[in-house]
Amino acid sequence: MPKRTPLFERHVEAGGQMVPFGGWEMPLHYGSQIEEHHQVRRHAGIFDVSHMTVLDVGGPDALHWLRRLLANDVARLVAGQALYSCMLNEAGGVIDDLIVYRRAEDAPTPYRLVANAATRDKNLAWMQAARAGLDVRIEARDELLMLAVQGPQACGLALPLLPAALREPAAALKPFHAVESADAFIGRTGYTGEDGWEVLLPVETGRAFWDAALAAGIAPCGLGARDTLRLEAGMNLYGQDMDEEHSPLVSGLGWTVAWEPDARAFIGREALERERMAGPASMLSGIVLEGRGIMRHGQKVGTEAGDGLITSGGFSPTIGRSIGLARVPIGASGACEVEIRGVRQAARLCRPPFVRRGRVLLS
Amino acid sequence: MSAVPAGLKYTRDHEWLREEADGTLTLGITDHAQRQLGELVFVELPEVGSVLAAGQGCVVVESVKAASDVFVPVAGSVVAVNEALEQDPGRINTSPYGDGWLLRLQPASAAQDLLDAAAYQQLLDTTA
Known part of the structure; x- marks a missing residue:
């Protein structure tokens, strides 16, 4: 039985054609995926991406663990900053790609990870294994809704819909930065090549945000438009453009591998170094x-x-x-x-x- | 669910045929077919004058999702193709039985095993 996000009924009401995706039942489109695509390029669209895996990471060894787990180096982050990284196996193959946020100093955990939906079980198993002997806490935040508002008008239209305390800092966010309060998390990230935010909210405020966004003229957009937008933006899709058989070096993601410092022994490093020496x-x-x-x-x-x-x-x-x-x-x-x-x-x-x-x- | 137009003939592969007054046959895909395919973005039509065998793939329709062949249910030669589809393949989505027609055929023999509207509707009902 596929899982449903708390917006399932909203999608059906909006005319969403629901399809199976990574263990979830998600909207493919709400009538025309081409029109949804144009809405995001020219105006503003909203995507329910609550199927993605959100993990909060803390504990005394969290930094040490993440620097071993990920090919990009989390030590480079300052509070409020995000990083795109691959998680590799020992052979240098990509287990998944994800975004790590270094959260505000007063947040309950120092890190938040957002990874794919279809890879959830194998990711968690891999993370558990890599955690052996370390004091790291991983908490899945399945109760949060994740909504992406994307497009040239997205931030302007969505700004009044944010919690009042976050409006000013959210408007000032640079790309790949995030801000949060007790019950809302806003990152200037996305998967479309347009300006926008990805917003994490509890279910009730998330539903209200969705309703208000539609009322403000932000178009609901499905997985179909999400795929053509990311492809135009030259962004990889896990399982197609990268997988466990291929390293970031042959997947257009060499820029996400942090080779410095030399001493950082992240999983897959030896295999990547051999591949780099031999020439991909x-x-x-x-x-x-x-x-x-x-x-x-x-x-x-x-x-x-x-x-x-x-x-x-x-x-x-x-x-x-x-x-x-x-x-x-x-x-x-x-x-x-x-x-x-x-x-x-x-x-x-x-x-x-x-x-x-x-x-x-x-x- | 829109109605299946009476007066057309249908195949089990979700194509329709209309007999014209001059004895030619117009071919298209059904509303059910275009819904299954999703938005069409490219149509590859045969040359006018092509001679087709019954059951031969004659048109390729590509949607945002996938490519599909359209099979001609009766042998014949192509006397016209819907050239407007080259610029606007979405006509197949908006008007599958009208502006979204694919081609017109001069049949070499009588078509066999075609369904009437009631039988086609029944096929849809039993496979839905």
Whole structure:
């Protein structure tokens, strides 16, 4: 039986087509995912992302543990700052990607992690194993609603809906920073390439926030638009563009690995160092189809440097053609071909993102 | 749930056929099919003049979710295609039995095993 967020009835009332996703029943769209996509690029949209795994981390060894658990270095964070990181296995493969927030000095725990939904059980098992012998407390905050308001008008429209004490600090947040009070947590983060907040609230205030956001003209948006928005923004999707068989170095995430200081022995470091020394065999590239048609996950890509695969592909509503991410041999660039339903079609490798802050970046 | 139009013939693969006064057949996909596919973003139509065998894939429709083949239920040659779909494939979503038609066929033989509206409705009811 799939889980439902406390907004399930709201989604159904709003016309949401509910589909299974990572053990949850979530809205795919509320009528038109393309229209929802445009709403976020041009105006404002709201997503229920309460299915994501929110973990509060504390205890005397919390910092030590996180510096061992994550490939990015939590020691770099100051209070109110966030960090994107992969959690790796010993072979350097990506178990999951997540965001770590260093919370305010007076918060109940120093850290908050937000990870994916579908990976929850294996993440928790991995974290437990890595905690052996350490005094670390991990608390799942399943009772919180998580809502993402995204788009050029999102913060302006949502500002009056925030708890009064948080309005001013939330408006002043820089990207990848967060602010919180007793019962609300607001991060200037997202998965769309637009400005916006991700807001964590208790159920009742969360429901009220959702209702008020819709009343303020913020469009409810589903998983379909979330996927095309993140793809245009060049952001990886766990399970497609990265997985346990591939390291961050071949998944376009080398920038998230903190090599300094040398002495920090994070899980997977030795494997990554070997891969870095040998030179990674592949890389994740952006790809644009020259003609009409749609690239899909798993299709073969032919480049001058050898063959590769589409890891994410789809239709870009902003650009009006098919874009994707592809794992291709290192050094591949420029013109290539994608095999779509048995026919090789002209495409071109490029550097993501494709769209950011409403602007098409393709040359 | 919108009604299944009377006067059309249907296949078990959720295509519809309309017999025109000049003896040609117009082919499209049903409202049920477009709902299942989701919003359409690309349609690949055959060349006018193509000769098709019964059961052959003749059109590719790609939605935000996936690509699907449309099969021609009767042999014949393509006499017209709905070129407006190249710019606006969403017509299939908004008007599957009207502006969203796919192609017109000069049949080489009589179509077989087609369902009338009542039988197609029954198929939908039993598979829903």
